[in-house]
Amino acid sequence: MNRKLHIEDSEPNTENGIQEAYRLVAGEVDQLRKARRAIDLKLEKAEAAQNLLRQLLNSSVIPSSGERSTNSTKRGKRFHKGSQTFEVVTRAKKLLLEAGRPLSRSELLEKINSESGFAISTTDPARFIGRTLWESRDFTHIPKKGYWLTGEEIPDDNL
Incomplete structure (x- = not known):
């Protein structure tokens, strides 16, 4: 055996x-x-x-007569779905909501590159992000803090 x-x-x-x-x-x-x-x-x-x-929810909220947004006079820049500008705007909205606080253009660039795997093909990607968000009605620049979503309540400073 x-x-x-x-x-x-x-x-x-x-x-x-x-x-x-x-x-x-x-x-x-x-x-x-x-x-x-x-x-x-x-x-x-x-x-x-x-x-x-x-x-749609944010655009249907009408500010009271005492509150006037400086962004209401801002002209939005048009872009095509699928363009680099569209990708930056879409990804920035998602990243800002996830972060829960304003982010600078360099923070957004880092997160767009690392977390979403999207590469911005310009000579100065951080500048492209800043210009794109500055020209968009969907974002508000908060000095010394970064960009935040227009119509969304700005988070407390203690974050």
Whole structure:
């Protein structure tokens, strides 16, 4: 009953088993990546809808006669969906809401590059972010603090 197994006898089966296991795991990885892309697309659409609804809510709030926003006279710059400006505006809104406080253009640049994986292709990306947000009706510049969302309550200083 004491039978010795030779490594040579078991190698072809082991190698085939490993190859089959690898093939199965590679297939599962591909399926999971496809599922992640589908979820990311759904999430992007839901976030876009959420942003649109937030803008509608903010635009329907009418300030009292004593409160006049300097941004009401600001002309908004138009941009195409999918453009670099659109990407910066959309991602900046999301990042500001997540941060819960105003962010400087350099903080926004760092977060856009690291967290969202989007690269701004200009010679001075921080300046591009600053100019884009400055020209947008959706953002307000707060001196020495950074940019914040127009119509959103500015968080307390003790953050």
